[in-house]
Amino acid sequence: MLKKLRHFPKVSTKSHRDEFYHYPGTVPGTIIIDADAPPPTILLIDYNQTDFIRRQVATPEECIPYLDQESVSWVDVQGLGNQDILERMGRVFELSPLVLEDVVNVSERPKVEDYEDRLLFIARMVVPKERTYGFYSEQVSLILGKQYLLTVQEEPEHDCFEGVRLRIEKGKGIIRRQGTDYLAYAVLDAIIDGFFPVLERYGEQLEDLEEEVIAKPTRKTLQKIYQLRRELLQLRRAIWPQRDAINALIRDRSELISEDVQIYLRDCYDHAVQVMDMVETYRELASGLMDVYLSAVGNKMNEVMKLLTVVSSIFIPLTFIAGIYGMNFNTEKSPYNMPELNWYWGYPLCLAVMGFIGLGLLFLFWRRGWLENSTAIKRD
Amino acid sequence: MLKKLRHFPKVSTKSHRDEFYHYPGTVPGTIIIDADAPPPTILLIDYNQTDFIRRQVATPEECIPYLDQESVSWVDVQGLGNQDILERMGRVFELSPLVLEDVVNVSERPKVEDYEDRLLFIARMVVPKERTYGFYSEQVSLILGKQYLLTVQEEPEHDCFEGVRLRIEKGKGIIRRQGTDYLAYAVLDAIIDGFFPVLERYGEQLEDLEEEVIAKPTRKTLQKIYQLRRELLQLRRAIWPQRDAINALIRDRSELISEDVQIYLRDCYDHAVQVMDMVETYRELASGLMDVYLSAVGNKMNEVMKLLTVVSSIFIPLTFIAGIYGMNFNTEKSPYNMPELNWYWGYPLCLAVMGFIGLGLLFLFWRRGWLENSTAIKRD
Amino acid sequence: MLKKLRHFPKVSTKSHRDEFYHYPGTVPGTIIIDADAPPPTILLIDYNQTDFIRRQVATPEECIPYLDQESVSWVDVQGLGNQDILERMGRVFELSPLVLEDVVNVSERPKVEDYEDRLLFIARMVVPKERTYGFYSEQVSLILGKQYLLTVQEEPEHDCFEGVRLRIEKGKGIIRRQGTDYLAYAVLDAIIDGFFPVLERYGEQLEDLEEEVIAKPTRKTLQKIYQLRRELLQLRRAIWPQRDAINALIRDRSELISEDVQIYLRDCYDHAVQVMDMVETYRELASGLMDVYLSAVGNKMNEVMKLLTVVSSIFIPLTFIAGIYGMNFNTEKSPYNMPELNWYWGYPLCLAVMGFIGLGLLFLFWRRGWLENSTAIKRD
């Protein structure tokens, strides 16, 4: 009672718990900095078809010279632990207080907002854990302007943008020939595609659980199934609004996004739908697994009961017979008092009857198939 | 039978039970005053960019001089226990009987109604209980006019508007520079944001219940899960129509609400959607928890049955053997009658056989893993 | 087998069973009179702002002089047991065969139909039973003309229109100053509001069942829960189409209904939505209760099993020991044959060992908490 034990391995990082809510009645646009949040690091990537710069900058103001150039500037802020820097960044990128609040509040629902000269896209990125099931989840805000893309990540570890950065650096594909809209698509696509490896792990876990549930259901299996359902629910909450937001992006045709990139976005939308499909399928399978678990527990109890019943049904009658001949009726007082005790073949006959009854019952149980099943338990 | 016991701690305050319904056939617009309702207190806040007045007024008529001024007037009525005052207030604010009925009937469904020169918004406010799980819930009616905002609360205790009042008093944010529409938004936003702390508590309770259900499921756990589901259902009934009403407010663009405040309302709408999302997620988790509970109960029965079966299966055959040698067949009448009784090593041999059988069965059960699990019970 | 017992108290009156269906292939517009239907009584209420007449009339034709006057005429037919009267009424009010069929067929789905010069509204009215849970349900057809309102009830007992009649008689509210459309609204509103007292009873029953299900679940509880679910399903089938019909009435703006009454109808629609909300909430609670019941039954079995296991696990080993010393090995043939029997402290030692084992097992069970729970059973 003193020490509260945590049986559940905690998967969720802080951002899962939705605990940084607006305290009722606070001024809208208030920035709340979580004490545990890591300090922000700023990575600037600036490129056009010929040039490429990638450097870590210390202050948001250092980005200013790059923003007005013709080249594409990608400012990637990682970590939300410094109010001063966040506010200066707000001034550099001319973000309204409401936008800044959305960016900093790490439990926003994915959404898109069109402010004519810029687009705000709140996304949720998932990264699979290395050695175990589960995933890290963090919020990524994309602010797309004419000449720049600002992305704000919740924390510096775990992102899935390295592939995009490499494509820019190496000039793979058409990314160096395209504008900020294509860059925003590439980042968004990396976020959506980041769901697949997470889902694949759950697919594997589901298969493992299937076997476990039928062969050897224990209390731990139950924990795992529930845990799995909870995490799939989190994935679902992350992907649904994301899909809606991408759809809104395609439908509302912002001027910031060219026709060509629209086609790529449709591809990205298809992938989001596919993620959703898989999440829903896995959820149905996990919920079916719970039914199977319940049945398997019932089955197991059946086997236990059968063993008890077989043992009891065979030995209880036999013990009764032994009990009869353990009675002390006085054989001398009357020829009818337990004459068997004095028979010449009394004891062997008694044993024979017991053996006959015991084997007979065993035979009956065997014919009903009860013995087979109780052997089946042994195999597990 | 004489004394009806209440095992369930009652969470719901009166307004939850929807018990003040229109008695079929009564005149529409009838005001029914609940005998237990607290008497109304009226708080007047009047402010513009430079001035600020906050005072308790005794009669609705005292508000009249403030209503026509250029300044923003917020009349906050708390408590519905006095028909006379309510009717006079209806006259002061020129409320139609149907509106007044909606305001006084404390089990209305959240909704918005546009009467051109004023807006009626029926909302439901939740405030978390201090020491325990659960929440107080009360109806708040907002009547938004050109120069005033009238809010009517069900009872004076528990509201979540203090933050708004302080922002006005201290002049924090832009509230003092804005009109009644912004004030109405601020109040509405405080109501929606008031759901988050309540939900956070349920999130914690869910985690506690998860552990409890797997480690030590008792009848009390069952009660708590059901209770949780019931309260989440209440939250759901409160937030769904609220979201629809805010959506209608945004979509129908009343003239009383400026463009700027529309943007803030969209933010408020996002939060309402987020609340809904969380409620639905928690409901799914709670319903999954019930499945887990059922399985855990089955599991526990399995453990109990296993213990019984192990004990019975080992001792029943042994007792049978003891029974055999407790029989009284006359060894003198025949050499075949229980000759074992007269063997030199008879008793030790018999004990040895018993020990062998007992240990053999124990070994079999150990190999099937039955002994492990029954130890697992001890750990709980 | 001879006498078929009805364990279920029948709630449903005949109209619930939907048993008067159109026999396939009959002429549309055929009137089928149920042999058990009560004979119709006709109540005429005629009023304007100054005058009021209320009288029982014997034949439909007696209403004719009232129908053409400027005053509002409300003809209320109660009971469907006389084909002749119903057909004459059809002629008096110029009802087409299809309309008359809808009116007489008491298992129609609530709906509204607009025939330009008149409106047909099929509604379902529920009235709570006096002493027990459950409700009477009957169909009410409203035919709204320019100068009259014809209502046809399935049977004369149980209606919820008395409040409306009194309001007309006493001149309460604005009803005497309004036309037939307002009267139709008042009747419809009384029908919708009639669901609230029925629902309140179910709310109470749900709370009672919650306690019963956790504290002392019996087979009767199961019956009650199923019964409750069935009746809520009936309520749901009654209120859903009714809400749709009122919505259609508001949306399609018949010329027979004035702008003012439209506003009142919206209020009535809000109440219908509230009823629906409550029905759905209660249905979810009742269905959750079934889960709780299943778990509670499992819990109870657990307690029973625990008691059995405790008793068996303690006494079976002890009985085995007693069995050993009940064996008849000949102590004279060998010093190894049950020497304990001849020890000086043999018997007390044996009892001491038994006591030690028994108390030890008891202690183990106590530490696992098994004894507590079995005491908990006693408390019920």
Place this chain on the structure above:
Amino acid sequence: MLKKLRHFPKVSTKSHRDEFYHYPGTVPGTIIIDADAPPPTILLIDYNQTDFIRRQVATPEECIPYLDQESVSWVDVQGLGNQDILERMGRVFELSPLVLEDVVNVSERPKVEDYEDRLLFIARMVVPKERTYGFYSEQVSLILGKQYLLTVQEEPEHDCFEGVRLRIEKGKGIIRRQGTDYLAYAVLDAIIDGFFPVLERYGEQLEDLEEEVIAKPTRKTLQKIYQLRRELLQLRRAIWPQRDAINALIRDRSELISEDVQIYLRDCYDHAVQVMDMVETYRELASGLMDVYLSAVGNKMNEVMKLLTVVSSIFIPLTFIAGIYGMNFNTEKSPYNMPELNWYWGYPLCLAVMGFIGLGLLFLFWRRGWLENSTAIKRD
């Protein structure tokens, strides 16, 4: 293993199994004749306001003279077992191969198709079985032309058109004064109304099952519930698309259907909606019944367990006491060795203690209410 037993009474006739699918890759419009299909019989009914002809014709070509007349011709083909006749009929009525395929393929989904000069309506007709629960189901195709109605039934037995035929023959209602569109409505209406008697039977079966499930749940009850759910699912699959098709008919206003008949079709649509409502309600009840069954099985096991526990808990301790005094400790070796055996009142005291313990336990069980319930079992 040799003889495969069918425990389930098969309700479904062949057409239920959807087994005549298009083999992948076959030419569209291919007619597949089932070897078991009954040979077609053709019934011609030709009528106008004054004349009426009803005769069995041998070949489709015999219908030709009637088709061009002003009178209404109803050609009713029953049975699909002759490819030649079906193809000749296709030529007589100028049916395209795709239409003919739809007509002959007896597992089509109900639908409507408008070919300007004719309408194709694929419907599913159900006819209740005579002595048992369940129904026959067959496909009926209606082809509505200007001067004729062609109906093609899957088999000659069981239809629900006799009422329509009699109405034409006797001139009941307005059918003789109307065109082919009204005839098509009358046939469609008979098909929809044919669902009511089937549903009524299921309503009765549900009530019977309710009693059975609570009073005496056996394995057969389980079978029946599952069977019921399966058949309701079939009904649902039949009525949903039928409702959609009627709705499409009303919405798309074919030129072949007059304004007047549109009104009748709306009535028919209302009935289809009512059938759907009932099917859904029954499905919910049946699914609730399964929950009740599961709980009832648990309840019953509880009763069994209670009896076992009562018997064991009372007799196992008593047997232990008897065991103690059956031990053979040598009373002569020590005064502490079972001195009770030599007491004067030893045996009566021992019996008294046993009786006291036994009655005491019985009293405890009685107070817990365990004895009542086990008596309740007896009543079943």
Place this chain on the structure above:
Amino acid sequence: MLKKLRHFPKVSTKSHRDEFYHYPGTVPGTIIIDADAPPPTILLIDYNQTDFIRRQVATPEECIPYLDQESVSWVDVQGLGNQDILERMGRVFELSPLVLEDVVNVSERPKVEDYEDRLLFIARMVVPKERTYGFYSEQVSLILGKQYLLTVQEEPEHDCFEGVRLRIEKGKGIIRRQGTDYLAYAVLDAIIDGFFPVLERYGEQLEDLEEEVIAKPTRKTLQKIYQLRRELLQLRRAIWPQRDAINALIRDRSELISEDVQIYLRDCYDHAVQVMDMVETYRELASGLMDVYLSAVGNKMNEVMKLLTVVSSIFIPLTFIAGIYGMNFNTEKSPYNMPELNWYWGYPLCLAVMGFIGLGLLFLFWRRGWLENSTAIKRD
């Protein structure tokens, strides 16, 4: 532990596991070749009303001369295991990188995309396994141009196009007189119709499982039901988007598809809806079967418990009586010490009492119907 056993027979071929996802951050349009994928074989069919050519070609370039002719060319690529050939094919048919990626990525969601001069249709084809339940599933991409149809299958084994190829070769139906659009329809129709034989097997399996679940539910039955549900879920994921895609094809009226073929496509759409209907019905049945299974397991445990209870309840009291008369109270010390032992009829009376009690209990159990049921077990 060392050897991980797979209890589940794996149905899914690789493409089911969705394991070839876009690695987050890769260039869109990247072609990933699975190492296990079979090398492509290319089958060219070229025909018009008079001529027909069918030949295996080695390189994509060999098709070029056929593509520009007036005749219809069907290039059918089977297998995706050679990147070079796929890329050359992309050049021959002028496929954009995004299209080629969709074609090669074998876990795309079925969809249709209209690129004005060509149509891309991603479909999923299922082929039933020969000897067992289950199906092979592979992706088929259709690219429809003016003069050619390119189909790309995942692997060369198992397709359902042989019927179409034969129809072309033999000139059956109208296929030789039609263009590429009709050919595309024929292929699509073969794919959709390919679901029916798969579903029919599941229909049969469902019936078998129904019997098994009620008569003899074992752990294997549970496996089979879960397996069935999982596979139906896969079918569902395959058919839903396929139906949507066909619908989009009909609705968006590409210029590549003539009016005539539109009508055929509607027929194809009807079949897709029918497949969906069946899948949903089977899923509901399978999920109902799980409930039945759980109940059946409970039922079986009931039977086992009954047997145990009958045996225990009869023999435990009898053994107790035998125990009493096995006690060693000294009959010589007191006339009250077990005088029965010395009675003349003592033993026979004792046996008689035992027999009476035993038969009496048996009679009670028989009257409660417990004996019948336990015989029922024997029958299984």
